[in-house]
Amino acid sequence: MDIKDFIAPFAVWKRAFEKPFTVKKPIDERPGAPRYRGFHINDAQKCIGCGTCEAICMNKAIDLVPAAGYAAKEGDSGLRPRVDYGRCCWCALCVDVCPSGSLGMSNEYVWIDSDPEVFRYTPGVEAKPWDGSPLGYRRAEGYRLLEEQRVEMPELDYKEAVQTFLELVRGYSRQQAEKEADRCVSCGVCIASCPAHMDIPGYINAVREGDMQNGLRLLYETNPFPEACGRICTHRCEEACAIGTGGDPVAIRWLKRYIADQVELADYGKVLPRAEADSGKKIAVVGAGPGGLSAAYYLALLGHSVTVFEKDSEAGGMLRYGIPEYRLPYPALDKDIGYIESLGVKIERGTAVGSAVALAELRSRFDAVYLSTGLPAAYSLEVPGDKHPRVLDGVAVLAAATRGEPLGLGKRVAVVGGGNVAMDAARTALRNGAAVDILYRRRKEDMPADPDEIREAIAEGASLVEKAIPLEVRDAAGAIAGKQALFVWNEARMVQKEDGKRPVPEAIPGAVHEDPYDSIIAAIGQGPDLSFIGEADRLELRRFKPVVDGFGRIAEAAAGAAAEPGAPASASPSKAAAVFAGGDLVNDRKDAISAIADGHHAAQGIDRWLDRKGS
């Protein structure tokens, strides 16, 4: 203790003349810092209602609720997060994890109300003063809790790939598959966008857990073509994927393939459900494509005896004859079909309904008939000279390639069209050593083909000619007639004719090109071939499409008269077995997974229909 200990404290006097802090800075509205974690804001337009915020919230402060003005649609659950501030701890993990980046927090922290109920509200849907505030907590640049980048799929080098029909996509390793599966947040937004409503989060979780048998079981609940769909599905699920809103979507299709690839066909029977006891019913399926065989699989599971009639020498339909081997190798397809056959499904190969056996005969021999004949008839170019011998049809070229027939395409090939058949035909031609031009009447972004296919076709060396309207095909000058053709096309520009509709191509006067090709492959779409349905079958068709009811059953037309649209299905019941239809023949989506979904749906419809008949 010294003298300083008595004097030093008086230093405090120097502050006696200072204004106190509260006087210098009186209580005033003080905004929170720019990063302040205040009340939530949500860009409800950007939000897709995936519910990842709800899943991460440790306090269960977030509930996904229906929001006025937001209807459920593909890629949007129609729900929006409601925050309960009686539970929220302001940790902002919801903001960090939000896949779309729609959630944020404002820097507002004062909100006084006598009604406790108001502190539970849906940000972005119920207006609040802090909506749209640029300040407040946001996920920092370069900081994500979820992985935005997809695990790259190993592929053959394109230069090498174009030399062979080997499968281009090599498939994930276990480590890659598990890493990719770990990106999924199991929100399930994808399920609604899958025509077959597959349990996508379920089987992805099976990959994460390494439980392939459970994964396979989940796949077969809704899809007996996992090997095929795991390779060539149009994967609309990936367009809906929540992770895709802020990065690459989860590679759902590749994960499906991974599961199917991991289980040997011999082990399928140990994992998958067994067929129910024989029902005594016999069902005929016309067409052994994915739709017909799916119907056959689910009907067989229900205990029915199924016979599939296939006009070609092999089963698989478009999966075999329309999709080249480098996208879907035949052993993979055979695995899917092999399991369906192992359940006792009989496939009558090389038996065309209409010529080898009449539809009426099937209707008398079987209790129900399912038509899944797809769209085998290619549309023609509808230009002068479209019957030229060098104008080939894309589907026929692909089928010939499958059968191993010589294609004789020549050195220079034009492919007309922008769909998947066009891409497959072009890539098949490339693999046959041709130089390929793909001519499409609209722009690249308008092409209906899968973007991957377009990218791969171009990477393999096809050149894309956009905005090319076909005018005429004629013999090339100086060439041997019938060996080469001159393709005449008009350059177009895109014109917005009607608001809200996509622009249409309009020919630029004078910009006409004439190019000689050895072959011109037309791949501009296909239609059905219903020549096997006679008038005596009394099945209602509208614009070459069967009209089906909720069971998938084709309405019966009144004898000798076109049925009124929407006439009751049972207007004139006949004794012949009911006919059901599905797949490309009926639906507008025209892809394998929709046909599979139709087949599953029709199998349930047929089962219920037979049960209803009580016989």
Added chain:
Amino acid sequence: MKRDRMPYIPPAERATPDLDSGKYLLMWQGPQHPGITGNMSLRLVIEGDTVVDCETHVGYLHRGFEKLMERRSWMQNFPLVCRIAVPEPDFNEYCYAAALEELSGIQIPEKAVWLRTFSLELMRLASYLMWIGGQAGSFGHGTIIQWSATMRDYVLDLFEELTGGRIYHMYIIPGGVRGDVPAGYFKHVLEVMDTVQKNLDDIELVMYHNAVFKLRAEGLGYIPPDWIDRYGITGPNARAAGIKRDLRKDLGYLAYPQLEFQPVVGSKSDAFERARLRLQEMYQCIDLIRQCIDLMPKEGPFRAKTPNPLYWKVPAGETYVAAECTRGEYGFYVVSDGSEKPRRVAVRGPSYTHAVSVMERLVRGVNIADVAGLMVSLHTYPPEIER
């Protein structure tokens, strides 16, 4: 106890006063009492104004965090852990995150290492600023808290600017930190550090060169060096007894090996020595913060990639991660059985020994008026005792 007999070593055995004799008074200090830190209480038996016996009572603040954590996913526990020690939450975040990273084999980026070090030192300063007000106030000196609370608020402003929160920062997330510093941030930090440092100079004059404070604190609550290991005393309480033990040096975690500092060590081991030592550590904090700003890499990622937080399975194993907080060794013992949730998380708060067993013994024979000052001089936070 007469002050001229201080420092003295209280008896190891508890007294057994006959409460019916009329000679003693049974008195509770806490759980609501300005002379207690947080929600705990002391059951005191006093004779005249001298404490004869003391029993520490906890249980008012038990929130079951350790058990709650077994039912939440690894990432969901991240916002939970900071609540364990309210006035100094960041050490919970660090220990938990570091334990997870160790079990999962995640290497955090250099920038995250420095930002963690920086924010932990800032936290230490804020925590000491809260303590110093309490220490002065418990000896009847009301001015210091007015100053130090303001200074602490300036530091909390810095936290708000960096992390978006004033009390619960939730900044140190498994894998790194949640964001880089905002533009112009370090300028604010350095300004605040200058202000705090000037204020500490004033506090030193007014509080530490103060006859009243010296008279009341010197000799009070003497902790003999041989108690340190016996009771598990850590931090400034141990260093004031001459034990050079500082986990920042001993374990060399985060960026501490690259910072220049020496643990502050005392010898007298009484309340005044501990207070003096903490003041020096506050200056040291300011120095370390300035060093961090100088040495921190300007660019670079601040967070390593971690698995999907909804399904993160930490490989089976166990670890103990400790850090030097203001009170001493703060540690997390984490056990994973390889599932999506921890199997066990045990938190080692230094207040457990300081406020329960050490306090119970030290308070014997002390004047009732000095109980509060003695307790604050041990710098204890009941929330970390009970979790």
